[in-house]
Amino acid sequence: MAYPRIIFVLGGPGSGKGTQCKKLIDTYSDFVHLSAGELLREARNSGSEVGEMIEKCIMEGSIVPAEVTVGLLRDAMVRNGWEKKKFLIDGFPRNDDNYDVWFRMLPEIPVECCLFLDCDDQVLVNRILNRSEGRSDDNIETLTKRLKTYKECTQPIVKRFGDAGKLASIDALGDPEIIFNRVKAALSLE
């Protein structure tokens, strides 16, 4: 059986994960972009108890239990055609629980690397507060909590990938096109 290739994409809120993933799928037809946050935003509208729990986590900048998120990611991979694809998993894994449950639920899928977009706090704040996508969590109160969660829970995950020799880290300051050149170089594309 041919398994998909997995590239996790991490970075602070506003570091450009979605922007760079879009550039990758527009350039390379075998890439599929799955944003964990986007899948959760869709799932919160289900009207179920799980939907209410997701809404609470999003507004608190906290992390949804891993079984929920990994289930959504796995279903999305299956919908997209499991085999021979390269999945960009954007905004996941965000904490130890995410990391451990992913490898427990999907042990057979090889993870190629984690692409990490490194960006200053002040730049993150400016980008998020100027984003005009109508996201309910793009306000200073929730953003402050998202940044705290990122530092306390997600940065240690970046370190875990580094310790495993699977981290592709790039400077995410500058023009999106220049950053895209760094992304391609970090992923050995072109």
Ligand SMILES: Nc1ncnc2c1ncn2[C@@H]1O[C@H](COP(=O)(O)OP(=O)(O)OP(=O)(O)O)[C@@H](O)[C@H]1O
């Ligand atoms: N290199 C860049 N320079 C300036 N603005 C940028 C850059 N990259 C992205 N942006 C803008 O910053 C905002 C956040 O970018 P994006 O949505 O890609 O970030 P993200 O990492 O996916 O954030 P989140 O974690 O909140 O989903 C968007 O308005 C985007 O257009």
Ligand SMILES: O=c1ccn([C@@H]2O[C@H](COP(=O)(O)O)[C@@H](O)[C@H]2O)c(=O)[nH]1
């Ligand atoms: O794996 C994940 C991804 C996201 N969340 C929650 O969603 C929001 C928004 O995520 P973005 O990546 O910025 O779109 C995030 O603050 C978390 O509350 C999650 O719990 N788990």
Ligand SMILES: [Mg+2]
């Ligand atoms: Mg995003």
